[in-house]
Amino acid sequence: MKFSEIIHEFSHLFFPNCCIICGAKLLSSEESVCLKCLYKLPKTNDFKEVGNGIETLLAGRFPFERAASFCEFSKGGMFQSIIHHIKYSHREKLGIAMGRLFGKDLLGSDFICSIDVIVPVPLHSKKQRERGYNQSERIAEGFSEVTAIPISRDNLVRIVYNPTQTGLGKTQRWENVKNIFKVVNPSEFAHKHILLIDDVVTTGSTLEACAIALSKCSNIKISVATLAKVL
Numbered sequence: 649m650k651f652s653e654i655i656h657e658f659s660h661l662f663f664p665n666c667c668i669i670c671g672a673k674l675l676s677s678e679e680s681v682c683l684k685c686l687y688k689l690p691k692t693n694d695f696k697e698v699g700n701g702i703e704t705l706l707a708g709r710f711p712f713e714r715a716a717s718f719c720e721f722s723k724g725g726m727f728q729s730i731i732h733h734i735k736y737s738h739r740e741k742l743g744i745a746m747g748r749l750f751g752k753d754l755l756g757s758d759f760i761c762s763i764d765v766i767v768p769v770p771l772h773s774k775k776q777r778e779r780g781y782n783q784s785e786r787i788a789e790g791f792s793e794v795t796a797i798p799i800s801r802d803n804l805v806r807i808v809y810n811p812t813q814t815g816l817g818k819t820q821r822w823e824n825v826k827n828i829f830k831v832v833n834p835s836e837f838a839h840k841h842i843l844l845i846d847d848v849v850t851t852g853s854t855l856e857a858c859a860i861a862l863s864k865c866s867n868i869k870i871s872v873a874t875l876a877k878v879l
């Protein structure tokens with residue numbers, strides 16, 4: 649952790665009601681990030697564009713309808729900080745708030761009009777116990793709140809505990825994630841259009857591994873929405 653990050657973390661022990669980006673005091677209606685910073689979010693708006701970056705990344709790897717990411721993730725950028733807080737600093741409400749914003753953007757669009765159910769990418773139960781929550785589930789909750797699309801939390805499960813993907817190359821990541829997901833009851837997803845929700849897409853191997861497990865369900869359609877995109 650860099651010195652500046654340590655100072656940042658430290659200050660939040662004493663000033664928890666400050667914006668995690670700029671440090672300004674938050675209003676009671678704001679959650680972790682102030683309104684000024686929210687206006688500066690590096691949104692992709694790529695849901696409007698068929699053949700966007702994430703769709704190109706996933707093309708030919710599994711059948712899907714559409715894919716989109718809410719914001720660009722750049723090293724040292726604003727959204728890296730937001731993702732870090734959602735994943736590692738117990739800012740669960742920030743995950744919900746970001747999911748809500750993403751859902752609001754997609755509301756009324758072709759992207760979500762035929763989605764039947766939201767499926768957050770699951771963590772292994774051991775990992776979820778360690779973290780205390782699944783960050784993708786929190787994002788999905790905010791998304792569901794705004795769009796009124798129901799969430800399925802227990803039908804797609806991660807059956808193999810695997811270490812963090814951080815620092816692994818593309819081939820290693822793929823070896824790491826194939827065959828680690830399972831659909832408990834395939835008939836529950838049959839004939840449904842599923843929206844897979846994840847926090848960050850990097851190589852797409854986790855989404856691909858989920859899609860392989862979901863392919864056991866008959867006549868299924870898959871779309872993908874991630875909060876951040878590292879491309």
Ligand SMILES: [Zn+2]
Pocket residue numbers: 667668669670671672681682683684685686
């Ligand atoms: Zn701010």
